[in-house]
Amino acid sequence: MKINAPALEVISNSHGSSFAYTKHAQKANLKSHLWHYHPEIELVFINGGAGKRQIGSHISYYTNGTLLLIGSNLPHCGFTNENTGNTNETVIHIKPDFLGNDFFGVPEMKRVQNILNQAKAGIAFGGETKRRIGAKIEMMENQAPLERLFALLSILDELESSVEYTVLNADGFSLGLHVQDNDRINVIFNYVKDHFQEPISVDEVSSLVSMTTPSFCRYFKKISNKTFTEFVNEYRLVHASKLLAEKPISINDVCYESGFNNFSHFSKSFKQYTGKSASQYRQEHKTIIM
16 A cells, blocks of 8 residues: 655745745646645745644634744645635745844844744634734745845734734644654555545554554654544544535435545534534535535
8 A cells, every 4th residue: 555655845945035925816726635744833824715734733714815834844734626726825945044043032122933833733813813814924925035034033922922923732732853753653644635535443553564453542642642443533523524614415426525434423523623513614614515
């Protein structure tokens, strides 16, 4: 059975800059199927549209775009695909020491250092913060390198003071410093991503990472603070949320296309996860369905 290799994304700075700034048109950054990580901290603004957020062991469905700050080496998938419907996507990558080892130690940078530390768990910003900061991020496209650097530092300072945010892996997600940990978690997450519509055996996934089932279960709980079964069910429920909002198919079909083989179990799980029935959720998001 073929398993996708872990993807260490290699990122180059923009010309004449100490960090990378990339703006993609609506359908130009199709990485939603790629599970990857990189040492750079990532700030991404998706202008409009709806899709999945898969960051660490956190999985959720966003609408009306998203603004994310993702810490160094925190694994994640891309956030847009051909069905997202976003206007554009802007991604900024900065190395933790991109301005030198001591720069963030000065008093003026204390708040910026704080938000970068918080990003280790992944942060999603909403409300007015998403709108205001998103516009500033897009304006950076036409700025000169020094002006763009000042804008980035100002944006990070503003994000630190925002109260409109959610820590995505609030209960903890940690990878050791060893390559083996990244290898294991990437194999596990890729397998779930590729097979969530089928029955998934814990024994089979354990063997893929050369661990006994009890050891694997302890390892996964330690890293993600949730059981493997909980993670798989959350993945399926978020996919169901996406289908309910985006595809005009029956709720029964949503259930089975999301990997559930029992409609009653799906209905109960979906309401526990979202606080709404599947029909209520669809009604609230019906404007997304094309």
